[in-house]
Amino acid sequence: MERDALIRSLVEAIRMLTHAELVDYSGHCSARRDGDSFYINSGASIRSTLTAADIVAIDFDGELREGTARPPLEFPLHAEIYRARPDVRVVMHTHPKWSTLLTMVGAPFRPVFPQGALLGDVPVLDSPLSVNTRDMGARAATALGAGRALLLKSHGAVVVGADMIEGFALAIYLEENASRQYMAMQIGSPYVFSDAEQEVCRARLGSPALFRTASLRPLAVDSRAALPASAPAPPRLRRGYERHSRSAGLQPCSWTVR
Ligand SMILES: [Zn+2]
Numbered sequence: 110m111e112r113d114a115l116i117r118s119l120v121e122a123i124r125m126l127t128h129a130e131l132v133d134y135s136g137h138c139s140a141r142r143d144g145d146s147f148y149i150n151s152g153a154s155i156r157s158t159l160t161a162a163d164i165v166a167i168d169f170d171g172e173l174r175e176g177t178a179r180p181p182l183e184f185p186l187h188a189e190i191y192r193a194r195p196d197v198r199v200v201m202h203t204h205p206k207w208s209t210l211l212t213m214v215g216a217p218f219r220p221v222f223p224q225g226a227l228l229g230d231v232p233v234l235d236s237p238l239s240v241n242t243r244d245m246g247a248r249a250a251t252a253l254g255a256g257r258a259l260l261l262k263s264h265g266a267v268v269v270g271a272d273m274i275e276g277f278a279l280a281i282y283l284e285e286n287a288s289r290q291y292m293a294m295q296i297g298s299p300y301v302f303s304d305a306e307q308e309v310c311r312a313r314l315g316s317p318a319l320f321r322t323a324s325l326r327p328l329a330v331d332s333r334a335a336l337p338a339s340a341p342a343p344p345r346l347r348r349g350y351e352r353h354s355r356s357a358g359l360q361p362c363s364w365t366v367r
């Protein structure tokens with residue numbers, strides 16, 4: 110993806126994750142720029158109204174390659190994952206309520222609905238402290254291993270993807286699974302998908318087309334989510350968006366993630 114489109118997709122992903130209440134005033138997401146640098150929102154940026162001007166490019170030591178604003182203090186979280194995982198092209202660091210709640214009481218994240226199976230069992234970094242040093246970043250990357258998500262104890266979540274849509278959808282699925290798991294725990298013992306059932310779900314649900322459809326949800330549930338117009342979405346996607354936006358009382362607008 111060329112530079113401007115990549116930055117635009119990153120901006121839109123962060124804004125949508127903010128409106129979905131997964132990113133708060135201090136979350137950050139990034140997109141790999143090349144072998145040793147990445148784009149990320151600046152530390153002081155207002156996430157809910159982010160623009161391309163809030164994106165900087167830094168290397169793995171935090172040195173600016175593009176832009177002048179300061180990167181977030183937790184940039185080593187992204188840097189060390191990119192260093193350890195050449196397959197990763199986006200890293201989402203969110204502060205989601207339900208996923209984090211599970212870590213507060215030591216309840217393991219378990220796949221309890223089909224899309225949750227795309228994440229499987231999610232490991233937990235056993236520290237609530239900020240991932241703001243190379244050492245902490247390396248610990249997080251090790252805890253993540255070859256997986257798609259990591260929970261940070263009493264702090265937040267990290268989701269990685271091969272592209273923006275995948276990272277975005279998995280960030281949504283992670284929190285959706287956690288909220289359903291939490292609610293099920295209030296009335297009983299949630300059913301956890303077996304390994305074989307998870308395999309089936311992964312084979313059926315791990316497609317970019319379904320990720321796009323799922324990604325509409327945070328827009329649909331938040332009446333404040335009025336994103337600036339960008340390139341028109343494909344017809345099928347637009348129909349889905351318009352249906353969701355009408356039911357949420359929104360004015361349909363164009364939408365792309367990449
Ligand atoms: Zn954080």
